[in-house]
Amino acid sequence: MSVTRSERKVPKFGARYILEARIRGMMKFFWVIVAVAILNPLLYLISIGLGVGTLISNNIGPQGIDGVSYLTFIAPALLASSAIQGAMDEVVFPTMDGFKWGKVFFGMNSTPQTGADIAGGVFLGAMVRTVLSVGVYSVILYLFGAMDSPHSYLAVPIAIFAGASFGAVMLAFASYVHNEDMFFTIVGRFIVGPMFLFSGTFYPLDTLPIALQFFGWISPLWHATELGRYATYGHSISGAMIGVHILFMAVMLVVGLKIAFRQFQKRLTK
Amino acid sequence: MSENLIEVRGLTKKYGDFVAVNGIDFHVQKSESFGFLGPNGAGKSTTMRIIAATSQRTSGEVSVLGKDPEIQGPQIRAHLGVVPQQDNLDAQLTVSENLYIYGRYFGLPSKFIKSKINDLLEFAQLEEKRDVKVEALSGGMKRRLTIARSLVSEPDILILDEPTTGLDPQARHILWDRLFRLKEDGITLLITTHYMDEAEQLCDRLMVMDKGSIMAEGSPAALIKKYSTKEVLEVRFGSDRNAEMAPAMQQLCERIEVLPDRILLYSDDAEAVLESIVAGGNHPNTSLVRRSSLEDVFLRLTGRSLIE
């Protein structure tokens, strides 16, 4: 009856099988994911891009902020924030489900899969979603004329990088959570909310008093936005700062994943 | 002669200060069917999870298939099929998708898994539910799917933690039948159950646990022989009178257990005990003479009855 007998070996790079399951899971919400990917940018662009943008160009002129139109100015920030949001959703909910709601991680872990494989697979799944969201978002930005500089496309990989680094940190964070109500409150009110408001998303960070600029400094969104503005329209930053931005996100990514891999394993084998 | 697939020495597991498993020793041979009995909280699931390489022990030595689960967990798990006490199916996916992805976690080729799905669905009696999301299944159906899922990788050792809880009698007999056949094929079984008939039917050897320790170990027949008499007389005088009647009957038998609803009198000749009771002028409302079972062993060892 069997085609061949099961080999009973430990599969190499187990995370890809977890990724396969995550993609199947996401496909059940395919249209929701697509709708969010489309509506999110549309709402932002219509309300803030056009609304606030018009206000700005009426008052300051078409070279509104930083020597470019307001849409061009906010495009890299919007892209990065959508990447961060997408990565976070696709990391936090599966992790809560895996450890607590449906306990699916415990099922995965009774196969050769390890905690690190499972964490890695969830992370990769979130990256698939992030790439999709950023892809859709950038097409819409393009249609709105917000990707008009020759190097605009560079904002795409930068945004994905930001999603990856924030996703990694949230994966680590979520893997410690036992009380999700409190977790969602903390994340929503004290992390994500302030991050969008204080990361130089809608106006240059240095407009803010120095004390509040601190939020930008610890926010991957600000680092990605600065890089994105530099790459897309030549926003002036020093070479050293380019290094700092890249390094900051790289450290978040690596440290986040490392902690997540360890904590997944620990929590699964308690 | 026969090899030990599982060897456990001095196994201890603590959760904080609480000792869930307290220095136990046992071994399981290839193709053996080994059962864990014990009241709630005895440490059965904890022990099973350590053997299944999904929980870290606090101390002691464990070897599964010649490997240490702490060091070679994935290598061990590649040979195991596990039915956890609590189902952990993926509720968003369909029945067949759950079987499929689980096989994938073992790195099995798609073709191989697909060739097995029909058989597993038939075994789980879920052919009609093939494309239904798991969240829409009944509790017993989920249980059956979890059991079928554990077989997708053709395991060498099958670890079943209360597999038949929630199953109807027919499903339970189908499972017993399947487990018998697997055993004949040389698969080693580890089973916990609260059903004594199941333990007697399925297990070559049993271990009775309580409060993290092993109370007794042996074949069902040997345990009955060692810890109980050949026969048991059950008498009922009505729940208010059982306790007051008990002292008078103490001398008539080897051992007596007074339960809320009945008195159990242990003797190799239960009929004779009943005659003496009646001769003494006491007439129980009902009486029953039966052979000793694992139930009696369990009651003796843990002081708890399983039939409430």
Ligand SMILES: Nc1ncnc2c1ncn2[C@@H]1O[C@H](COP(=O)(O)OP(=O)(O)OP(=O)(O)O)[C@@H](O)[C@H]1O
């Ligand atoms: N993750 C945990 N954290 C703290 N204590 C635990 C944990 N898991 C189990 N325990 C405790 O360890 C003891 C043994 O639990 P275990 O689940 O092994 O019992 P069991 O014999 O399987 O019982 P049951 O028949 O109810 O399934 C219990 O007292 C339980 O409260």
Ligand SMILES: [Mg+2]
């Ligand atoms: Mg248990």
